[in-house]
Structures are given as structure tokens and as C-alpha cells.
Amino acid sequence: MILTNLKNGQEAVIDSVTGGTNATKRLADLGLTPKTKIKILRKALLGPLEIEVRGAKLVLGRGLASKIIIKIY
């Protein structure tokens, strides 16, 4: 399942990040590494998602978010 499938308020853990190493690396630098807990705060009508990860709020573009494979626990 990918991150964009989650509904507002739902939580999950990151399983892996697909796409190039560049995207993977950038996300890892922000603390989005495998097994990290992630919560969807809200989705904008036009595109991006706001998530909560490691106690901080992040906005990710939809394309990037759809590269994040998650597991619901």
C-alpha cells in the first residue's frame, strides 16, 4: 500500500521507498527511514500531503508521497 492511499488521521509505518536513490536519500535525511511511524494529517485538494513524522510536520508533494510504501500496523 502506498502513502497516498491512507486517509486523514490514519497511521502506518514506512516499509520502503521506491524510485531513485535521490528520493530515498532525501526522505531518509528527513527521518523517513524504514520502520518509521508516519501519520497523515491532511491531504490538499490539489496535490500534497501533510504528514507527522518524528514529532514534526512535513509537507510532501503527491508524486513523492506515492513512492513511499507503507504498512498499516
Add this chain to the structure above:
Amino acid sequence: MEQKISIALAGNPNVGKSVIFNHLTGLHQHVGNWPGKTVERCEGTLYYKGYFIDVVDLPGIYSLTPYSMEEMVSREYIAIRNPDFVINIVDATHLERNLLLTLQLLELQKPMILSLNMINLTEKIGIEINEKELEEILGIPIVPTIAIYGTGISKLLNAGIKLINNIPKASNYKIIKYGKEVEDEIEKIILLLGNINSKYPKRWLAIKVLEKDAAVKEIITKEMPGVLIEAEKSTILLEKIHGHDSSVVVADERCHAVSQIIKKVVRIEVSLRVPLSEKLDRVFCDRIWGYPILAIILALIFGIIFEFGNWFSLFLENIFSGVIPWYENIFGNSLLALIGQSAIDGILAMMFLVLPYVLPFYVILFLLEDWGYLARVAFLLDGLMHKIGVHGKAFIPLMLGYGCSVPACLSCKIMETHKERFLTAFLTTLIPCAARTVIIMGLVGKFVGIFWALGLYVFNLLIVFILGKIAFKILPGESTELIMEMPDFRTPNIKTILIQTWLRIKDFIYIAAPIVIISGMAVQGLYAFGLLDSVADFLSPITVGWFGLPAATGILLIFGILRKELILLMLAALIGTVNFLEILSPVQMITLAIVSVFYVPCVATIVVLWKEFGWKRAIAVSLFEVFFAIGLGGLVFRALTILL
């Protein structure tokens, strides 16, 4: 005894870094570019307890990878330029995320101080940080600060001075260890590196090899050919064990190390109360309501600026109305005097026509930024901006473009890749700045109707959108996706807003104004010699034949390259009245306004494009806009002639 020292400020974006920088240096700062890069370099000086301190505010970053120019600039500065100490500013309310960078900075093994900023807000969100414990773990002095009130700033400096005087350099930090498997590989690579000649610490180089850092690999290949292949065996080994890319393994280990630290030093009191910022977000970022609210806020901004600007403009004009007659009295009407007068005209026009609108606009914009709303706008509009190949943050330079194109182009530095910077800069040149607003409002708004004028703004956005889409397809290079921290809403800080505004206005005064005034004198000279009449004749197939405008517009358009609003002022001067209906029909007015908006960036903007992107791109943008406006102007004239 006086001593010169240099310090660097490092930290994530939005942690109050620039607020601390402003407290340290006040207005003794200048903003430039890092050599050869379109990355903003803020530097300032201060004098403190016998020290002349040079402060460099490094760009806000999350990591020290070679993938972004900001991060490269930061790590090179710290390692190679070797500041006396680094102040790492962290947001105490988001300690976990911030410490990820702190660990990487520690790996550069420079004397460092941690500024635990926004410490006053920790209680509000229900956390408590054990500073002593954190100090123990990291081995560096920790100074709690509240940047917006200036609390703790002098303590930072005192701690730094202690650091460089009492303690032997670079001996205070502690090495934060990774997991055993990673540490084993780091050890191996350090051994391989032997006595490598590099300003970077060996341990740092080793970690970066595991992170597959291209720039570090280059350094090693250059210094010790052959070692890299051996070192890279470690990355392969790690990948085999963990099943991920080795760079992710290292990042994951770092995250793990940080969360262990957090467990030790942060006590969380679970609170069931929804924070105010989250409540506001439920309104401002609502899936549906977020958009009408945004529209209302934008309408309010433009309404306020228009009303205030008109009043302010009139106020200034009344004060300075005597200057020109006074000048003519003294210097008469000689050729030289006329050229001099054009300089005074230029200065006055900027004061009456541009500043009264640009100034309040930037104050309001930076108020919204400091409050946290602009990040919400980027969130709301990201999808829309993606259609033109840039992400939500591009909204900020575009918005600045409604003030003056010069600071707007300069602010494109907030975009990540070169392509995005250039694309955004190109689009900002098409946005009607305050000077072009003078034409739209003074010509179309006044004589054709306010709805036609507003229609022109909508039409303009449509064109920007279409051109953006095309340019995105054509331009080489890559675009990135939006990755942005969502700052909490917070009370805006007046000082920050005023300094931010001043920095942009400074761009306008120091860059735009001199270029405009000097080239204005040159063109005035040509005009006085009658050379521009032949230019007007030469242009008449376009101006008269294609646009359907009077031949004199050729001269106007030449002057308009200097400052767009000159088109209107010169028109009034040429026909000797401000009742433009005498020589222009409504259709002609709309055509002239559209041509004026698009036909070329003003000379100051061209210079900024040249500085930021090179002369080839500056010329390409200018020529494109000339041809585009020629095409568009004629089509609009014909279409409107049929319709009206």
C-alpha cells in the same frame, strides 16, 4: 586586545536562525551570493567584548549531502573555511528532527554550540528537555534561547568565546556512535584513508563513503587513487546485511541514534488538548474552505495595498511637488539640464509610484510568512504549481513579483534545482509589478473600467500558466517534488518582518534604482538628440501596422524598458494631457497595457537575470518576451476590435 573571529550559524529552515542572525548583526549585514552559485549568502559583523566577529548565516538545511547547493555550500564553509566556532540552532519543539543535522555537524569536528531555540514553547506543547543530560551526551555547550525576544543571544557569544579560549580546539565534542556493523565499516575505511590530505575529518569522509557521497568519492579518488574501490566493498557489505541502499542504512542508523538521545533527554507529557496551530490549520488548510479563505486573504492584501498606496503616493507627491519647478528654475532647459532632470524624475517616480505600493506589500507578505501562512499557501497551491513544473514554494517569488521583479527574481533562490530557479524567475518577470500596475490601473482601470483591469490580471495569470507549462517541457534539467516542513503558526515578530522587508527594498534601491536612473539619462540624451524618432519610425510597422497604436508608442516602448510606468508618464508628456481618451480608444488602451506588461523585463530585471543565470539566459528571456508580446499584442488588438 582586539581579535577577529568568525562564526557560522547552521540549522534547519524555520528554526529562528535568521532571527538570531539579525539580533547578532542588526543592520550590519549584507546579502550576496556564494561564489558561482545562486545560493544566498548572508554575512554580517558585530563587535563584542573586544572581538570583531564575522557572522555567516548558512542556508537552512536538513542534511549535508552533495545533492543540494545549499548543503554543499554549508559543509564546505564549515570544513574548509574553518570558522572559529559553529552555532547550531535547533527548534526545541522539534528536537528529534533537528538533531539529525546536529549529529552530522558534529561529525565535521568543529567547536560547536547548540542553541536550543524556542525553549519557551516547549511547555506549551507538553515536553520537557533535560539540557544537562543533552549537554553530556553531545559534549557541546547548550544555550537555551528565545530568538524573537533576544533571550540568550549574548550567552551564545559568551559560550563561544569561552570555547575558543579555554578549551583546546575541537576537543569538546563527543563522537556519536552508530550501530556495530556500521562502525566496523567506518573503522575499516578510516584505516584505508591513512594520512589522506583533506580538510574534512577522516571519520566524516568514511561515513560519506558509506553514504555514496559523489563529492567525497571525488576527493578520495584524487588524493588516494585506488583506495575507493577497496572502501566501497564496505558499502556492498552493508547493503547485503541490511537489504537497503547503504546511504539509507547510515541515515537510518543516524535516526536511531537520535531517537535514543530523545528518549533520554525529552520527557513528553501527553496532552489531549489540540494545539492552537492545529486548530487554525483545520480552518486554513481545509480541503475545500482553504481555497476561498486564500482568495479572500489575497483580495484583502491587494485592497489594502491599493488604498494605502494611493494615499501614500499622493502624500509623497504633495511633499516633493516643488522639486522639478525648483530644478528648472536653477538649471533651465539646456540639454545637460534635461538629462539631469531625467535622473531626478526617475528618483521621484520611484518614490511616488513604486515604493508606496512595494513597501506595504512586502510588509504584509513577510507578516504572513512569519506568522506561518505562506507555508500553508504553498501546501494549498502545490498541485496547481506542479502543472507549470514548479512546486508550491514558487508561489512566494511569484507573489513578490507583484511588488518589484528585482527582489522577486532574487528570491527564486528558495527553489531547489537550477531548472526550477530559472523557470520561476522567468515567470516572475511576466507578473505585473507595481510599475506595470500603474499602467494597467492608470490606463485601463481609469478609462476603460475596473473590471477590464482586473480581467487583465486574470488574463496575465492565464498566460503565465500556459508559458510555464511550455517552458517546463522545453527547459532541460530536473524538477523536484515539494518537501517542506510545516511550521506552526506563531506570533509574528515585528523586527523580523521589518528586516526582511528592508532587505528586499534594499535590492530595489541599490540594484534596480541606479540601473534605471543611469540608463534613463542615456535614453533621455538620445531622445533629446531626436534619435528616438527614427527608432519610432523603424518600429512603426509593428506599433502602427500590427498593434494599431499611434506611432509615438515606439518611443514609449523604448522608455518602458527602463521603467514600465514611463510608458504612461511619457504618453502624458507627449500629448500634454492625462486624458488619454483623446488619443487612444479603449481597445488601444487594452492593447498597450498588455504589450507593456509582457514585452520585455525592465533593464534592472535583465541585469538581475544576467547576474543569476548568465547573460545568455537573460538575453533569451528578453528576446522571447519581445517576440511573444509582439505576437500577443497584435492578436489581442484584432480580437478586441471584432468583439467590441
